Amino acid sequence: MRPLRPRALLLALCLAPAPVLAQDYVVDLSQIDPAAILASAGDVLMRAPDAAIDDLFQAAHRASQTPRDAATLCALFDPHADRSFEALAATANRLGPDSRQRFGTALLNIAAAGAQSPRQPFDAAAATKTLKQAGVTAMLLHDDFMLGMTASGADAASRDARCRSFGWMLDALKDVPLAQRAAATRLMLNEGLQQLGPR
Numbered sequence: 001m002r003p004l005r006p007r008a009l010l011l012a013l014c015l016a017p018a019p020v021l022a023q024d025y026v027v028d029l030s031q032i033d034p035a036a037i038l039a040s041a042g043d044v045l046m047r048a049p050d051a052a053i054d055d056l057f058q059a060a061h062r063a064s065q066t067p068r069d070a071a072t073l074c075a076l077f078d079p080h081a082d083r084s085f086e087a088l089a090a091t092a093n094r095l096g097p098d099s100r101q102r103f104g105t106a107l108l109n110i111a112a113a114g115a116q117s118p119r120q121p122f123d124a125a126a127a128t129k130t131l132k133q134a135g136v137t138a139m140l141l142h143d144d145f146m147l148g149m150t151a152s153g154a155d156a157a158s159r160d161a162r163c164r165s166f167g168w169m170l171d172a173l174k175d176v177p178l179a180q181r182a183a184a185t186r187l188m189l190n191e192g193l194q195q196l197g198p199r
Contacts, residue, residue: 047120049113052110063102071160122186130176131187151165
């Protein structure tokens with residue numbers, strides 16, 4: 001394995017958990033050159049191995065079990081949301097202490113692994129199929145799933161419905177094989193959940 005490049009090492013150091021209590025854990029990207037690492041976050045996400053991407057999925061799934069954290073996370077997956085590495089870190093810092101540490105550690109793992117790995121194979125069509133199949137599973141289990149997934153309002157009821165459906169989607173995805181789950185996670189990080197909306 002090649003050593004971390006200087007910028008990637010800097011990113012890892014800025015994301016690394018400090019030896020403090022969980023409630024004091026902060027994901028800090030302020031020292032990163034935005035023209036270098038932050039602007040290439042999509043490439044890092046596509047280079048990180050499936051296991052590292054799955055760490056982020058698992059952190060998101062755990063966080064989605066808490067209503068406050070679910071509301072924070074589901075906003076990331078709106079079609080036009082900012083899902084840059086900087087935005088992911090900012091979202092992590094709005095989570096509760098335990099979720100914040102899990103999410104931050106997952107981002108660190110992706111940054112470190114993605115900086116050292118070749119671009120991973122990615123089939124967008126297959127990932128879309130996995131996401132839609134998970135959507136069908138969630139729809140069969142929850143009558144209001146599609147209602148929430150297609151809610152487009154900015155009011156509290158629409159946001160709550162979207163977040164509820166987002167949690168059900170994550171519940172369905174957790175049971176698919178890791179490679180498919182990682183591909184679907186990459187797709188969601190790139191495009192949100194727009195594949196499940198009306199065409």
